Amino acid sequence: MENTPRLYDTLQALLGQHCRWRDQRHLYPLVWMVVGLVASGQISLTAWSDYVQSRAVYAQSTQRRFSRWLQNERVHEHSLYARLIGYALSVWQQERIVLALDTTRLCEQYCITRIVVVYRGRGIPVIWKVLEHSSSTVAYACHLRSAVGCRR
Incomplete structure (x- = not known):
């Protein structure tokens, strides 16, 4: 403290x-x-x-x-x-930016998908979406549609 x-x-x-x-x-x-x-x-x-x-x-x-x-x-x-x-991002001195797609399951019912900028081995979220989905493997089409009706 x-x-x-x-x-x-x-x-x-x-x-x-x-x-x-x-x-x-x-x-x-x-x-x-x-x-x-x-x-x-x-x-x-x-x-x-x-x-x-x-x-x-x-x-x-x-x-x-x-x-x-x-x-x-x-x-x-x-x-x-x-x-x-x-x-x-404007003050970043790197020549290239590495983006990654990251998924996390939440309460066995939801999946949080994030696009992150990888910086010093850590993912800094740029955009994210919570989907009602039973798996952390999400089809590309589910990323584009709304969470409602997107089931595996």
């Missing part, structure tokens, strides 16, 4: 610089959620609360703040992510 303020400052500068915010107060919970995600290595609002420095007395208060941010209709996460990916 001792490194979280430094990570927070770095992320706040990055996200504040490359994204237009209708309300600067929307930036605060996003940065702490990213800090919690990076520090905990988990996708869990509860786990993220341990890495947040705030005036909140109860962890539940922080979780509630995160939940409200995720449900806020004034926060347009797709345009936010598009700006960040656009910036990252």
Whole structure:
């Protein structure tokens, strides 16, 4: 937890610089959620609360703040992510970009398909789609159609 303020400052500068915010107060919970995600290595609002420095007395208060941010209709996460990916790709110094198709099963009922940019051995999602599909092997035609009616 001792490194979280430094990570927070770095992320706040990055996200504040490359994204237009209708309300600067929307930036605060996003940065702490990213800090919690990076520090905990988990996708869990509860786990993220341990890495947040705030005036909140109860962890539940922080979780509630995160939940409200995720449900806020004034926060347009797709345009936010598009700006960040656009910036990252514009400053990339590589001569070529490697794209990969990645699939992940979720709850034995869904398949998440992603097109990722491979960078330093990691996949950075550029676009993704959740399909109701019983297998992680998805036909090309299913990628083009909507999830409804696309069965194996």
